[in-house]
Amino acid sequence: MGKTPKKNAPPQRPTDAELEILNILWQRGASTVREVHQAISRTKPGAGYTTVLKLMQIMAEKGLVRRDESQRAHVYEARLAREQTQRQLIGDLLDRAFDGSATKLVMQALNAKRASAEELSTIREMLDEFERGE
Amino acid sequence: MGKTPKKNAPPQRPTDAELEILNILWQRGASTVREVHQAISRTKPGAGYTTVLKLMQIMAEKGLVRRDESQRAHVYEARLAREQTQRQLIGDLLDRAFDGSATKLVMQALNAKRASAEELSTIREMLDEFERGE
């Protein structure tokens, strides 16, 4: 076996700025730095191009994104699916602030953002599926 | 001149280390630095006393904790209830990683930590109450 292209580091929790970039990659799919920079600029007019570039380079080093260098403008792609990262973040928060209790977390989630009746029933359906699926 | 406590700053998101201390304060109630330090040492044998002290001083400046200086060993207390901070953290994560969708967050929470049948039914009850309460 040849060496794997990337080191198999344990998945780290993305920082705030990194998550912002990941959100764009999930939304747009594989993108160049320029594309990500433009997308960020929409909500954050001050953002500098090289700042975004550097962040994305670091993310590539950390293994948060994959980079295709075959074109002059490198193309970046999130390495983990959005749902996977979400699960990781939730699991982390669960440990750090909820003593591992998913129940409490769900309760505060409903309180934090007044869930609509529609959301509530969607959640109910999810519970059904979840119970059946197990 | 009252350089007393601090202004009424908007509640900041506690850092990782700060949250660790808050967890202990919520669990034990108002505590001295030594008590917190001992509690932390149980899970983190290397923790230094002055490190904890400094953190708690900073937390007092930021308004995350209240400090009673009437005794030689100052007594610290979390300023916000645990639930309130949990809500804040959830709300923050909701914005940063879930596009504001509580539904998706709940779904990933159930996935992140295989919820038991018991937990699921507790959550169902919560949904009922929540719906009624609205």
Place this chain on the structure above:
DNA sequence: CTTCAAGTACGAAAGTTTTCGTTGACATTA
């Protein structure tokens, strides 16, 4: 060939969080 635009790479500054050594105040007790 020269210039210009669009890129990456790199390093360092600036900002934030975490850790810790040292100092001096105050108690306790021998």
Place this chain on the structure above:
DNA sequence: TAATGTCAACGAAAACTTTCGTACTTGAAG
């Protein structure tokens, strides 16, 4: 009183995150 132990205060180092200036490369006009 002197020695010892406990504590807050402070500052600075260490570690991590974010921002940005500058240099170098390459492709496309001119």
